[in-house]
Amino acid sequence: xxxxxxxxxSRRKASTVAVMCAATALLTLAGCGGQxxxxxxxxxxxxxxxxxxxxxxxxxDADRQAAAKAFQAANPDTKIKVVTYDGSANGSNSFRTKVQxxxxxxxxxxxxxxxxxxxxxxxxxQKSGGKQAFAAVLDKGLVPKDTLxxxxxxxxxxxxxxxxxxxxxxxxxxxxxxxxxSLLEQFGxxxxxxxxxxxxxxxKVAKEHxxxxxxxAGDAWTPEVFMWASKCQANDVTGPKSLSVxxxxxxxxxxxxxxxxxxxxxxxxxxxxxxxxxxKKYSGKVLMMPGPAWYAGAIFNNPQSLNVxxxxxxxxxxxxxxxxxxxxxxxxxxxxxxxxxxSKNLKAAEKFVQFVTTADDYQVDVAPGYPAYxxxxxxxxxxxxxxxxxxxxxxxxxxxxxxxxxxxGYPTFSQEAIWAKTMTPGITGGKSIVDLLPTWQKAIExxxxxxxxxxx
Amino acid sequence: xxxxxxxxxxTVDASRRRRSRRGSxxxxxxxxxxxxxxxxxxxxxxxxxxxxxxxPSLYAVVLAFTNADGGFAGFDNxxxxxxxxxxxxxxxHVTTYLLIWLLALVVFVVGLALVVHAVSVRWVSATLRFxxxxxxxxxxxxxxxLWLFVLDPTAxxxxxxxxxxxxxxxxxxxxPGHLPVIFAIIAFWTGAGGWIIIMYGxxxxxxxxxxxxxRIDGANAVQIALRIQLPMLRKWVAYMGVMxxxxxxxxxxxxQLLSQASNAVVPNDYSLNQLxxxxxxxxxxxNGAAAISLILLVVALLLSWVFVTRGGLFEKE
Numbered sequence: 194x195x196x197x198x199x200x201x202x203s204r205r206k207a208s209t210v211a212v213m214c215a216a217t218a219l220l221t222l223a224g225c226g227g228q229x230x231x232x233x234x235x236x237x238x239x240x241x242x243x244x245x246x247x248x249x250x251x252x253x254d255a256d257r258q259a260a261a262k263a264f265q266a267a268n269p270d271t272k273i274k275v276v277t278y279d280g281s282a283n284g285s286n287s288f289r290t291k292v293q294x295x296x297x298x299x300x301x302x303x304x305x306x307x308x309x310x311x312x313x314x315x316x317x318x319q320k321s322g323g324k325q326a327f328a329a330v331l332d333k334g335l336v337p338k339d340t341l342x343x344x345x346x347x348x349x350x351x352x353x354x355x356x357x358x359x360x361x362x363x364x365x366x367x368x369x370x371x372x373x374x375s376l377l378e379q380f381g382x383x384x385x386x387x388x389x390x391x392x393x394x395x396x397k398v399a400k401e402h403x404x405x406x407x408x409x410a411g412d413a414w415t416p417e418v419f420m421w422a423s424k425c426q427a428n429d430v431t432g433p434k435s436l437s438v439x440x441x442x443x444x445x446x447x448x449x450x451x452x453x454x455x456x457x458x459x460x461x462x463x464x465x466x467x468x469x470x471x472x473k474k475y476s477g478k479v480l481m482m483p484g485p486a487w488y489a490g491a492i493f494n495n496p497q498s499l500n501v502x503x504x505x506x507x508x509x510x511x512x513x514x515x516x517x518x519x520x521x522x523x524x525x526x527x528x529x530x531x532x533x534x535x536s537k538n539l540k541a542a543e544k545f546v547q548f549v550t551t552a553d554d555y556q557v558d559v560a561p562g563y564p565a566y567x568x569x570x571x572x573x574x575x576x577x578x579x580x581x582x583x584x585x586x587x588x589x590x591x592x593x594x595x596x597x598x599x600x601x602g603y604p605t606f607s608q609e610a611i612w613a614k615t616m617t618p619g620i621t622g623g624k625s626i627v628d629l630l631p632t633w634q635k636a637i638e639x640x641x642x643x644x645x646x647x648x649x
Numbered sequence: 650x651x652x653x654x655x656x657x658x659x660t661v662d663a664s665r666r667r668r669s670r671r672g673s674x675x676x677x678x679x680x681x682x683x684x685x686x687x688x689x690x691x692x693x694x695x696x697x698x699x700x701x702x703x704x705p706s707l708y709a710v711v712l713a714f715t716n717a718d719g720g721f722a723g724f725d726n727x728x729x730x731x732x733x734x735x736x737x738x739x740x741x742h743v744t745t746y747l748l749i750w751l752l753a754l755v756v757f758v759v760g761l762a763l764v765v766h767a768v769s770v771r772w773v774s775a776t777l778r779f780x781x782x783x784x785x786x787x788x789x790x791x792x793x794x795l796w797l798f799v800l801d802p803t804a805x806x807x808x809x810x811x812x813x814x815x816x817x818x819x820x821x822x823x824x825p826g827h828l829p830v831i832f833a834i835i836a837f838w839t840g841a842g843g844w845i846i847i848m849y850g851x852x853x854x855x856x857x858x859x860x861x862x863x864r865i866d867g868a869n870a871v872q873i874a875l876r877i878q879l880p881m882l883r884k885w886v887a888y889m890g891v892m893x894x895x896x897x898x899x900x901x902x903x904x905q906l907l908s909q910a911s912n913a914v915v916p917n918d919y920s921l922n923q924l925x926x927x928x929x930x931x932x933x934x935x936n937g938a939a940a941i942s943l944i945l946l947v948v949a950l951l952l953s954w955v956f957v958t959r960g961g962l963f964e965k966e
Contacts, residue, residue, distance in 0.1 A: 610916075613913035618824050
């Protein structure tokens with residue numbers, strides 16, 4: 194019940210703060226403060242005149258409609274208007290597109306936005322074309338410190354720019370090692386404990402059980418599962434507008450040559466897990482698969498996908514490379530919630546984002562993904578284990594959550610899109626990833642430059 | 650690819666000519682001046698064109714020559730976009746696509762129209778025209794969605810053909826080198842039917858007396874097609890070229906949807922229009938986007954001018 198207590202306490206605190214800021218905003222508007230439009234409000238950004246009971250507009254994707262519903266059920270007094278959009282998914286970039294149009298129009302911004310991407314804080318935290326940054330600063334009093342500190346370590350990294358937090362993380366997508374326990378036992382294999390053992394296992398499988406696979410490398414998030422976990426320095430965001438790229442390092446090469454070897458022997462094919470081809474060729478033949486936490490629901494325990502029966506799917510912690518004492522891992526997505534700095538009802542907007550990211554009503558009872566908010570995550574894991582679907586305890590998922598390597602950043606452009614555009618066609622055409630690393634480097638640098646980054 | 654409704658200008662011109670030759674027609678200009686109702690009829694079109702065509706274009710011109718703060722920028726935006734590493738590949742993509750598509754359009758549309766026109770059984774001809782037109786009835790985006798399935802060997806109704814060509818997966822089908830051909834096929838499939846109907850109409854417009862005279866002189870079907878019908882279709886072919894060119898340089902829906910469907914294996918900056926879109930909405934650089942649009946406009950106008958003059962589109966004999 195600790196969670197509920199903090200929730201009530203923090204809500205009261207938030208409301209006091211909001212009243213104070215509303216008063217300050219009034220003073221400012223009356224001319225007492227004498228602040229220009231560029232001056233900071235009480236929470237670190239210029240605020241609009243607050244209207245305490247005004248309706249807030251909330252943008253969610255189809256999956257997050259349930260979050261809005263849960264909020265309405267728990268807070269019938271707060272008026273919200275729910276607008277469904279595509280969540281900026283699949284590179285549609287619609288969140289940014291729309292906000293830029295609102296910026297030009299000077300009105301129309303939604304109060305709260307859910308985005309399924311991790312690269313929105315990078316632009317939403319910055320002024321654009323002389324216009325105030327869209328995202329409200331959340332860690333200067335708007336969201337209580339207690340709440341922020343309860344988020345899983347590192348989970349707010351995609352939301353953090355220059356040390357300030359601009360969004361709350363909905364769910365995490367840390368990569369772990371999923372495996373089919375029954376198949377492993379049947380073949381007499383042990384779960385690998387390093388990437389070197391993983392590769393050796395792949396070579397064994399190719400000889401002894403051809404046709405079975407131990408992973409895939411055909412999706413746009415391949416670099417996030419393998420390169421990120423190997424601490425490849427392809428995406429080191431060193432400042433709001435600076436980036437360092439180095440794909441010729443040992444860390445990048447070891448992952449690339451492992452993928453090349455395993456692709457050549459057929460155990461890590463270049464095929465997307467969301468294609469009919471994958472299901473046709475590999476249903477029942479997935480021995481193991483390094484991938485994000487959401488693979489469990491999206492691929493394994495999904496009647497439309499692999500549909501692995503209960504009691505078979507096991508999970509192991511992310512693998513380290515030989516000689517490294519602690520494993521690092523990558524991350525594939527995980528949604529984020531933004532509060533608009535233009536909102537006329539910051540209090541309600543804050544209440545909403547805090548509810549949907551922390552309240553058990555949504556994060557534990559309804560949410561499909563691993564909650565970023567640590568107290569909710571523990572309960573969510575307990576609930577998953579109680580379902581008896583998994584063959585092993587799920588603690589590796591929890592420990593992986595805080596091991597996402599922080600040397601891989603979150604720029605305004607999509608690393609996935611670059612990989613898909615420059616690497617996937619080459620790899621499909623039979624080129625080796627090791628040989629393509631310089632091409633990858635060049636493509637990242639080019640993309641970074643046109644997006645206004647200084648590349649080092 | 651949207652098709653503009655066939656302009657009646659050509660037919661009107663022809664009939665007017667015929668009438669004036671007979672000396673029974675009034676000069677067109679004075680007739681229009683005497684019936685103000687004409688202004689009323691064109692006013693909705695004119696107003697909408699001004700609101701959604703001309704004013705935005707002028708706005709784009711202003712944007713292209715100014716910077717983000719509204720100050721005059723000269724040709725800075727143009728040098729910036731032309732120097733972008735994505736610009737020349739996009740130009741190459743669109744050019745390749747246009748060459749393949751326009752060539753296919755001219756050859757197959759004229760060929761098929763001649764064939765349909767030569768079919769003397771009425772219901773066969775009518776059925777063929779209907780079938781040709783059918784794909785065009787699907788709106789641009791939905792027809793692309795349909796093609797997403799056709800191009801995926803695991804879901805395609807023509808998977809046999811795809812695997813015979815050596816393609817086992819969607820990613821293999823959409824390799825960068827194949828894209829211009831794929832887009833040309835999609836555009837042809839959606840747009841050509843309408844043009845076949847228009848060409849058919851144009852063939853009907855050729856006086857039967859001329860054809861009969863040729864036949865009496867001993868010309869066979871092929872000779873009639875090549876010596877009589879084709880030269881008389883010249884203006885129509887030019888018209889099709891101008892309209893298709895304008896649509897083709899604006900290639901956007903096909904690569905954009907394919908990009909999302911393939912999780913960006915087809916790049917989201919494949920065509921010039923997509924690049925402009927990236928500038929506007931990914932980089933928040935509306936000025937750069939306007940510069941690309943303006944370049945597109947100028948190039949399309951120049952090419953159209955070639956078609957208009959070479960095709961004698963506005964000649965009055």
